[in-house]
Amino acid sequence: MKKIEVVETWLSEHLAMFQCPVCQSAIVNLDQHSLICSNRHFTNINKHGYVYFINHAAKGEYNREMLLDRRKLLQAGLFKPMVEVVARRLSAQDETILDVGTGEGTPLDQIRLARASSNDTYLGFDIAKDGVQLATQLDPHLFFCVADLRKLPFQSQQFSTIVEFFSPSDYGEFKRVLKPGGQVLKVIPNPDYLIELRQLLYADDQGHQTYSNQSVKDLFKVHYPQMEEERIQYQFDLPFDLRFSLVKMSPLHWGKSAKALTDEELIKLTQVTVDVQLLIGHQS
Structure with a gap:
């Protein structure tokens, strides 16, 4: 077909x-x-x-090249342990899952693989058509579309779980499209996320070597006062041929003071820290 x-x-x-x-x-x-x-x-x-649900021109932050680099790292396992933790937070019953800011779709596909025995319904959307077009290359059980976070093209109370991996949120829309008793599983970076790369890129810029996620957590708690948290931390052994891809897939290298890394510096980048916080909010 x-x-x-x-x-x-x-x-x-x-x-x-x-x-x-x-x-x-x-x-x-x-x-x-x-x-x-x-x-x-x-x-x-x-x-x-895929379906284009936006009535105006839109462009995401990631271009096709960056998304392809991201796919290489994710399919090599960069996010797999965190995705498995997210998958364990899903119920034993069949779910209808919305992936916000799906990019090229690999995390949603990895959730599907982790729940191979379930008959779930999977939808992913992004504002960037390059990512959505790449996502359509994945399993046909996954549906992808281009959509606006602020104006979701879904009827109310359709999803049992919303997942987010490093994406912005619109909690008003989330509450509208979630079923009663549904949940939001939001992954955000902790200060040590990819700290090895940050220290290489900003060796002479101490300000860019630090990061706080407190404001994101505070806003999440406003909308979900009974929020739960789970820290996910592990080391990822970086294949030699993917070290440049790691630099290119991350917005860390966008900063004006970011260094152009030499081959010698990249050779030393053998392992990176994945340190993230999973925020869990429940729909009343």
Whole structure:
């Protein structure tokens, strides 16, 4: 089957989950490669196998090259232990899972693999079409779309779990689309996340060598006062051929004072620290 046929089959089975990006009315039909709402607005299904739910031009921070570097590291296992911790926070029952800021989709696919015995429903979205287009290369059980975090194209109370890996949040929209009793699993960096890379890039800039996630945690607690936390920390052995990819996939190298690393410096980068905090919030 062509990609567009695969995604149309998936959409036909999950049509009631979506709402029109123009008027927020229900999507009621799928015809001629388009989703059609009750007010007759049409949203086209892309030939690459995803839906573009934004009515304006949008560009993400990550370009295709960075996303490909990210995929190499993630498929080599950089995030796998943290993804497994997130997967263990899911229920034994079948879930409907939304991945916010999915990028090129690997973490969502790794959750699917960790829950191979479950009959879950998986959706990932990002504002960057480069990432979503790459994500459509993954398992056909995953659905991906381009969407705006501030105006999600989903009907209310559709998801049992929202997952986020280093992505921004819109807690108003999260509360709208989560089912009663649903949960948000948000992964944020701790101060020692990729500390070895940060120290190389900013050897002469002490300000950029430190980081605090306290404001993110404080805002999460405002919305989920009974929040839980779990620290996830481990060392990742960095394959030699992926050391430059690690630099390119991370926004750490965007800073004006970031050094251009030499081959000699990269050779010494044999291991990096993954140190993150998992924030868990429950929908009342």
